Amino acid sequence: xxxxxxxxxxxxLLHSPICRLKRMLQQLEVSDVDFxxxxxxxxxxxxxxxxxxxxxxxxxxxxxxxxxxRSDVVPVEVRDWLASTFTQRVQPISRxxxxxxxxxxxxxxxxxxxxxxxMFRKAYSAAMPDQPADVLNCLRDLDRWSFDVFALDAVxxxxxxxxxxxxxxxxxQLNSRFKVPISCxxxxxxxxxxGYSKHTNAYHNHTHAADVTHTVxxxxxxxxxxxxxxxLEVLACLFAAAIHDYEHTGNTNNFHIYTRSELAMIYNDHxxxxxxxxxxxxxxxxxxxxxxxxxxTRPEWLELRSLVIEMVLGTDMSSHVLQxxxxxxxxxxxESIDKAKALSLILHAADISHPAKSWSLHSRWTPxxxxxxxxxxxxxxxxxxxxSPLCDRQNTPVAQSQIAFIEFIVEPxxxxxxxxxxxxxxxxxxxxxxxxxxxSRYRELQWTVADLVSFRSLWMRHTEENKSRWMxxxxxxxxxxxxxxxxxxxxxxx
Ligand SMILES: Nc1nc2c(ncn2[C@@H]2O[C@H](COP(=O)(O)O)[C@@H](O)[C@H]2O)c(=O)[nH]1
Ligand SMILES: [Zn+2]
Numbered sequence: 325x326x327x328x329x330x331x332x333x334x335x336x337l338l339h340s341p342i343c344r345l346k347r348m349l350q351q352l353e354v355s356d357v358d359f360x361x362x363x364x365x366x367x368x369x370x371x372x373x374x375x376x377x378x379x380x381x382x383x384x385x386x387x388x389x390x391x392x393x394r395s396d397v398v399p400v401e402v403r404d405w406l407a408s409t410f411t412q413r414v415q416p417i418s419r420x421x422x423x424x425x426x427x428x429x430x431x432x433x434x435x436x437x438x439x440x441x442x443m444f445r446k447a448y449s450a451a452m453p454d455q456p457a458d459v460l461n462c463l464r465d466l467d468r469w470s471f472d473v474f475a476l477d478a479v480x481x482x483x484x485x486x487x488x489x490x491x492x493x494x495x496x497q498l499n500s501r502f503k504v505p506i507s508c509x510x511x512x513x514x515x516x517x518x519g520y521s522k523h524t525n526a527y528h529n530h531t532h533a534a535d536v537t538h539t540v541x542x543x544x545x546x547x548x549x550x551x552x553x554x555x556l557e558v559l560a561c562l563f564a565a566a567i568h569d570y571e572h573t574g575n576t577n578n579f580h581i582y583t584r585s586e587l588a589m590i591y592n593d594h595x596x597x598x599x600x601x602x603x604x605x606x607x608x609x610x611x612x613x614x615x616x617x618x619x620x621t622r623p624e625w626l627e628l629r630s631l632v633i634e635m636v637l638g639t640d641m642s643s644h645v646l647q648x649x650x651x652x653x654x655x656x657x658x659e660s661i662d663k664a665k666a667l668s669l670i671l672h673a674a675d676i677s678h679p680a681k682s683w684s685l686h687s688r689w690t691p692x693x694x695x696x697x698x699x700x701x702x703x704x705x706x707x708x709x710x711x712s713p714l715c716d717r718q719n720t721p722v723a724q725s726q727i728a729f730i731e732f733i734v735e736p737x738x739x740x741x742x743x744x745x746x747x748x749x750x751x752x753x754x755x756x757x758x759x760x761x762x763x764s765r766y767r768e769l770q771w772t773v774a775d776l777v778s779f780r781s782l783w784m785r786h787t788e789e790n791k792s793r794w795m796x797x798x799x800x801x802x803x804x805x806x807x808x809x810x811x812x813x814x815x816x817x818x
Pocket of ligand 2: 532536568569639675
């Protein structure tokens with residue numbers, strides 16, 4: 325509760341005992357005393373003051389709601405244990421009464437917070453090596469849908485993920501808010517990039533992770549969903565995007581299951597790779613030198629972890645139909661939107677977003693993905709297994725499959741994202757108009773709605789254009805699906 329609100333609540337609660345005490349004094353002054361009434365008044369006043377004194381020492385929530393326990397029968401410790409073990413609520417660590425901040429310490433905390441934020445800003449500028457002009461030039465397009473992650477990778481000497489993640493963390497002021505030590509951040513990102521190159525994949529590598537991280541940022545901005553989010557949720561989104569394919573093996577989940585791989589054994593065939601990405605990424609944080617979340621409070625850390633797990637597991641394509649259906653039903657039935665579900669859908673959309681971008685980007689991602697599929701097909705042939713769909717080097721109708729992918733997967737997902745964002749953002753505008761129609765937040769949100777409308781036509785223009793390009797290739801009997809620029813210069817390294 326904000327400090328002002330707390331003061332108001334306390335004032336209201338104190339009003340009644342103060343009035344009663346004054347009335348008792350008046351009665352004593354005029355010797356008009358009814359001892360029975362005086363006793364009752366004193367008892368009542370004492371009980372009010374006692375209630376105020378003990379206020380805040382109660383546990384922050386009770387298990388009764390979930391487990392229907394009678395609080396006079398079940399002791400507090402048992403209720404806490406039941407709530408934390410048998411319900412899905414994560415119990416915040418309750419502050420012990422002696423740890424309650426007093427007003428002076430709140431003032432000091434605010435002053436210290438400002439000081440720490442300044443220190444962090446200084447530390448970041450000092451520790452960040454001067455970026456080459458080409459990198460700065462690239463990063464100028466950070467908020468654009470057409471941002472060229474391949475160009476950033478080239479000018480940052482293959483460090484697009486590291487460069488982009490640091491830039492976004494600073495842009496959203498998450499480094500100072502969550503006191504992310506710069507040395508940890510750099511070490512964490514080096515580890516992350518190392519993990520992404522472990523299997524030398526043509527598609528699932530650090531450039532794809534950088535692309536998805538950028539796209540999540542862009543989706544949050546362009547749809548305006550960012551305005552409905554807490555800083556912790558923004559951090560969770562960027563973190564989830566950056567790690568979402570960490571140590572990807574370059575194979576599909578089905579390949580892991582059919583070949584009874586080590587990962588399939590560990591995760592019992594359930595979202596095999598996604599479970600590994602999130603688990604292995606959290607393991608990086610176990611080392612204090614790479615623990616970028618070391619200064620989060622325990623409740624913040626638990627909330628972030630729960631969001632990240634849900635989001636990354638939601639990138640398993642086998643959950644696509646369920647995810648889309650659930651959100652459609654939610655929108656049709658005018659139910660309130662679950663934040664974790666909305667953010668999962670945003671990460672999933674970012675993960676399959678290249679067909680909704682310009683041909684110059686989409687036509688560079690497609691051959692990379694196909695090469696990875698074909699490499700799996702080669703392995704399957706070697707192992708005497710049936711070759712998976714789209715994995716046969718000799719026999720895959722790439723153009724047709726891309727048209728189908730765009731029409732049946734990408735377009736419905738982006739259409740849903742646009743509808744969902746309208747449902748989230750438009751009420752924010754209404755709330756702000758009620759408060760103050762002239763405030764800057766209201767103007768920002770108005771721009772956002774305009775952005776949201778233009779965003780729908782932007783991605784639709786790209787999906788239409790990309791489908792026509794694939795159609796033209798099909799009609800002209802062009803079997804080479806690689807991008808023209810790459811066929812001239814040879815394929816770029818992954
Ligand atoms: N046939 C196509 N499939 C695609 C394309 N782009 C992405 N994908 C599929 O989506 C998943 C995304 O999940 P990820 O976390 O593994 O990146 C990817 O594996 C492909 O199966 C595309 O252009 N065509
Ligand atoms: Zn991915």
